[in-house]
Each structure stands twice: as structure tokens, then as C-alpha cells.
Amino acid sequence: MQAGLSVVGASLLVWAMMPLAPGDPVNMILAARRIEEPTLEQIAALRAQLGTDLPLWQQYLVWLRGVLTGDFGFSWRTGQPVMAEIAARLPATLRLVGTGLAISVVWSLALALVAARWVGRWPDRLVLAYTRMMAALPSFVLALLVMQFVVVGMGLGRVLSGGAGMTLVIAAMVIGIDRAAGWTQLLRAGLLAQMAQGHADVARARGASEGRILTRQALPGAALPFLTAVGISIGGLIGGSPVIEVIFTWPGLGEHVLMALSVRDVPVIQAFVLLAVLAYVGASLLIDLAALWLDPRLRGQGAQT
């Protein structure tokens, strides 16, 4: 219900970009396509295609109906259908973001478990110092340094990737390492909070080793806030991928979105923004389901209401 309301509100906001865009869209389209002296027929044809003569609420409904059937109109810059252009590039972006996400989850899990197992001792201090450093290094700066030192300097991967295998690993590792910093801190704190609770003491009294308590008792309890943070960040990952893609010349949405931004190609930007919103809302729903599976107490509540 809440999520549905947010999506409707978000769609309204995203749609509003069209009428809010300063200047006549027809002029912007002509400018984006670098047509300097349009004929009257060209202008009339564009107006009919845009449907800007309709009242606003009708424009919104027409737009919404299109969006629901996957039709975002045509790119102001290229004149091609927005959806076709995005569909051609989306798989590469999803491959990169998905691999990055997986690396990030595994890496933060490993670091947090090590830190929590030897809390206060040198492995913990090392992990904390490392996460502080990484949290201060923006992903695009890390990507640039890796590009120069690893790809150019050591000859791993290719500068002009075209989506090649080694570049995927390197670029995904940049995304993964960047995201893992915050998640490691979060998961470590969650694990420590769980280790201090009564059920961990009971397990201790029954002679379980600290390592076993950590993985069997603390980890399931600390997993939910961790997963929630992972889910929330998926929209941000897609939003942050253009800059990484541009640095690694990854053939995903990045370059396309940047071109759209620099010439104010509104339909393409609308599609990109809605895509990220859908990924975010979808991930939130998945996390809610995962919560039911992880925490039996929530199931009871669901049955009562």
C-alpha cells in the first residue's frame, strides 16, 4: 500500500519533468537533433507526436498508459523508441551491477565475520581502518585509480572493453569493494549486538565455541538489517553505475544516460529514473519477503492482522 502510493507519486514526479522542462519541447527536440532551421511540417509533425495540445491530466494518463505497456515514447535526440534503446543496453548494466552486488555481499560478510570473531583485536582494528579508508574513497575515484594502475599499468583487462570478461571482473570489484565498506560496518555492529544477547550466552553456557555462536546464532539475527541495507542500495547502485561504466567504457546504460543528460533528452532520463525506482521498490518487496522467511515472529504478526 505504502509502496504503491510511493510509486504513483514517483511516476507523477517523473512525468512532471515533461511539462516542467523549461522551453518548448519541440524546440528542445530540434536542438537535441541539431536541426537549426526546421520546416513548418517538421514542427507540426512533432507537436502531433508529443500530444502537447491535450490538457495536462490527459497527457499524464496517455503517458502512464504508455509506460505501463513499456512505451516511454521516442528519444528526443535520436528519434528512436526509448525502450528499444534501453533494452539493448540494460543487460550489460544489470550484469555489471549484479556481479558487483554479489562481490560486495560476499566481501562484507567475510570482513564483518572476521572483525566480529576477533573484536577489539588486530583483525578487527584492521577491518575497521580499512572500511574507514574505503568509505572515504568515492567509487569513481577508486575506479579511476584502478583503471590507471591495474588496467593501464599492469595490463589486466582492456581499456576499451566492449563488455569483455576481465573488465567485468575488475569493474564489478570496484563496485563491490566500494559498497562493502558501509555494509561491513553495519553487519559488524549487528553481529556484536547479537553476540551480547541472552541466547548467545545460553549457547556459551552449553559449551558452543565463539565461532559457532557467531555463524549459527548471531548471523541469522543480524542478517535482516544487513539485507535491508543491501536492498535499499540497489536503486543507488543503478544510479551510480553510469560513472563507473564511463570509466571502464562498459557498453551499458551509462554513456546513453550521460548523452541524454547533456542534451536534456527528457524521455530517456524519465525511463532511467523510473527503472531505478522500480528496482528499488522491487528490491524492497523482496527484502520484506526475505524478512518473513528469516524471522518467524513476523509471520505470527502477519497472521493476526
Add this chain to the structure above:
Amino acid sequence: MIRLTAGGAWPRTRTAASDGLLAALWQHRQGRAGLLLMLALVLLAVLGPALLPHDPNLPNYAKTLAAPSAEHWLGTDATGRDQLARLADGAHRSLGGAALVMALVFGVGLIVGVVAAVAGGLLDIVLMRIVDVMMALPGLIFAFAVLGLLGPGYLNLLFALAVADWAYYARLARATALDAAARPHVEAARMMGRAPWQVLIAHILPAVAWQLAVLATLGMGGMIAAISAFSFLGLGVQVPHAEWGAMLADSRFYFTIAPWLLIAPAALIFAAVLASNQLGEALRDITTPEGRS
């Protein structure tokens, strides 16, 4: 909805951290490190342009990509401009821009959040629904949308980042205001007959401002990173103006012959985000001692 009325007089109370904030930060290990690092960067921004002899935007084609030397401490870029002068000049846009955005979202968040909490009722519901919608647009995605609407440019970028970020502050401001209003000493102030606006100014606003200041300091690093990332992509600061992210973009293709051109701005971005994060974490520890990690 906050109740602000009752009768009597009550001495103005102080929030725990309002005395000697600098001293408290200095006592905190991370706080001291962050304070010193941030001070160094601010000095670079403030004193650099006045003390450095070179014009950051004046090209010198006789001396392009020069290595660091006594005259050009950090070398010159591809058009012969002094790199150190550009770093100092760029600090205004990277650091100053982030501070400006934080001040903006602090102000808007404070006003929207406190108005929603005090007014209650329909206004509260409407404002919070708007906040919900904004928060469904994850991270910087909405900044993309606003930037796409306005077109590339530095002020457009700052505006877009502020629009994308204010909702989190409004949400926290409202929650803090409601929480503060329910505290015993505020209850007491109300019963003693302080006027509603007095309760608001003496008790509610300071609590809200503290919470928002912590959040803003914690968010400052991300804002510096965002400004430099968008400028790196050519969507923020425009030529010929210097900004750390834009300087990274300018220097990346000369890395094999002039690696220092890339490393210096990267190091400054790192230092600025690190300093903000350290300050933010220290501030959070000071204001909520039980949350220490």
C-alpha cells in the same frame, strides 16, 4: 502533533553538547583528526588563492604538463595552468558547494519537519506523503532527473543535489521534534507556562538542529563525492573553472606522462570525504554516547 501550551516559568535548559563542542570534538580521537584535516583543506581554499602566485585559469602553452618544480609545486596541466592554484580554487566548488547544499537541506528539512510536527493534521500528512515519495526515488536518482530538466551546470547541480536530499532531513526533523516535545523537561516547561513559541525556540528547535547537524556532517562526505562525480562527468562545473572531480577528468588521459595530475585531486577528494566522515562520526558519538562503536 506537538502540544506547546500550559502555564508557569522555567529556566532555559541546555542540550548536553551545547557547551564546548570544539573541546568535545578535540577530546574525541576521530573528531580531532577530522577537525585538523578539514582545517587544512579550508585553509587551502581560503588562503590558497590569495597566497599562490599563479592564476588558476591562465593557460601557458609554453609550459604544459610540467613536472612538479619550485615554481609549480604540483606541476602544470595540459594547457600549462598551475595545478596547485587550480586545486585551491577548486576547493571552493568541491568543499564550499557541498557545505552550501548541506546548509540548504538543513534549512529546508528543519522548516518542513518542524512545521509538520507542530501543525499536525492534514498538513502533516500531506508533507510526510511528499517526503515518502521523495524517499522512494533512491539516492542520487532524483538528482539525475532534476539535472536532466535543468541541463548541466554547477548551480543546477547544487540545486539538484539539494532537491534529492532534503526529504531525509525533513523526516528526521519531524521525528526529533515529536520526540523532544514528549521529553519530561519540555513537558515541565509547558506546565510552567512558557509560551508555545518559547518552548519551540528553547527546547524543540535546539534538539532538532543538533540531530540535523549530525546527519548533515555525516552526509557531507557523500555530497563532496557527488559534486565531484557529476563534475567529472561534465554535468557540473563547466570549463574553464576548476573543481577536483573535473580536474580528474581533465588529467586522466595524461596519466602515463603526468600521473601527479590525477593523484593530487584524487587525494584531496579522499581527504575531504575522510575528514567529513570522521567529524560526522565524532559528532554522532558526542551527541549519543550510548551509540558508540
